[in-house]
Amino acid sequence: MGLATPDTRHLRDTKYSTVYEPAEDTYLLLDALENDQSTLHSNPPTICVEIGSGSGCVSAFLGQLLHPTHALILSIDINAAATEATKETTLKTNCSTAFEQCRTRFVQSMFDRLAGGVDVLLFNPPYVVTPSEEIDVSAEASAWAGGVDGREVLDLLLPMVPRLLSPGGRFYLVVIEQNKPLDIIRQLAKHGVVGERVLERRAGIEHLSILRFIKSTI
Numbered sequence: 001m002g003l004a005t006p007d008t009r010h011l012r013d014t015k016y017s018t019v020y021e022p023a024e025d026t027y028l029l030l031d032a033l034e035n036d037q038s039t040l041h042s043n044p045p046t047i048c049v050e051i052g053s054g055s056g057c058v059s060a061f062l063g064q065l066l067h068p069t070h071a072l073i074l075s076i077d078i079n080a081a082a083t084e085a086t087k088e089t090t091l092k093t094n095c096s097t098a099f100e101q102c103r104t105r106f107v108q109s110m111f112d113r114l115a116g117g118v119d120v121l122l123f124n125p126p127y128v129v130t131p132s133e134e135i136d137v138s139a140e141a142s143a144w145a146g147g148v149d150g151r152e153v154l155d156l157l158l159p160m161v162p163r164l165l166s167p168g169g170r171f172y173l174v175v176i177e178q179n180k181p182l183d184i185i186r187q188l189a190k191h192g193v194v195g196e197r198v199l200e201r202r203a204g205i206e207h208l209s210i211l212r213f214i215k216s217t218i
C-alpha cells in the first residue's frame with residue numbers, strides 16, 4: 001500500500017492564499033521518492049533539504065517515507081506563508097523525522113555549513129517559461145515564474161548542487177521539457193553529479209519529468 005499524501009487542508013486558510021497548492025508536479029515528485037523508498041531505507045540519509053517547500057507536502061512525505069530512521073529535513077522557502085504552511089503540514093505527520101523550516105533564498109547563509117553534507121536535496125522550482133521580469137514580482141509568481149527557458153531560478157541553484165551534496169547524495173528535480181533536461185544533466189555531469197530521468201508524466205500542456213542526480217563517491 002502506498003504512503004498517504006500529507007494533509008494540507010489548512011491551505012484553505014486565507015493566510016496561506018499565496019502558497020503553492022500541491023499539484024501534478026508535486027505528486028510526480030512524491031512518486032519518484034516512493035519508488036526509491038527501499039534504497040533510501042538501506043542507506044538512510046541524515047540531512048535532507050527541500051528548496052521551495054511551498055505547502056510542505058513533499059517534505060512531510062519524505063519524512064513519512066524515511067520513518068523510522070532519524071533524518072533531519074530542512075525545508076526552505078522565500079515565502080514566509082510557505083514556511084508557516086510547511087510547519088503545519090509536517091506537524092501533522094507522525095514520524096521519527098525531525099523537521100525544521102527556514103525562510104531564505106536557496107540555502108543562502110547556510111551554504112558553508114551544509115556544503116558536502118546534504119544527502120537528499122529536493123527542488124520543484126518555478127519552471128514555467130515567462131519574461132524575466134515576472135520572476136519574484138509576487139509571492140504567487142515566485143512559485144511558478146521561471147524566466148527564460150523556465151531556467152533562471154533553477155540556474156542559480158545548479159552551481160551549488162555539486163558542492164552541497166554529500167558523496168552518494170541525491171538531488172531530485174522537477175522539470176518540464178522547455179527547461180532542457182538534457183542540458184541540466186550534461187551540466188551537472190561535468191561536476192561528478194550523474195543524472196537521469198526517472199519518471200515522466202503529461203499533465204495538461206506540461207510534460208513533467210523528475211530528474212534524479214547522484215553525486216559520485218570518488
Ligand SMILES: C[S@@+](CC[C@H](N)C(=O)[O-])C[C@H]1O[C@@H](n2cnc3c(N)ncnc32)[C@H](O)[C@@H]1O
Nearest residue numbers: 020026052053054077078079105106124142143
Ligand atoms: C512550484 S512551487 C513548489 C512547492 C512544493 N515544493 C510542491 O512541490 O508543491 C515552488 C516553490 O519555490 C519557492 N521558491 C521560489 N524561488 C525560491 C528561492 N530562490 N529560494 C527558496 N524558495 C523559492 C516558491 O515560493 C514556491 O513555494
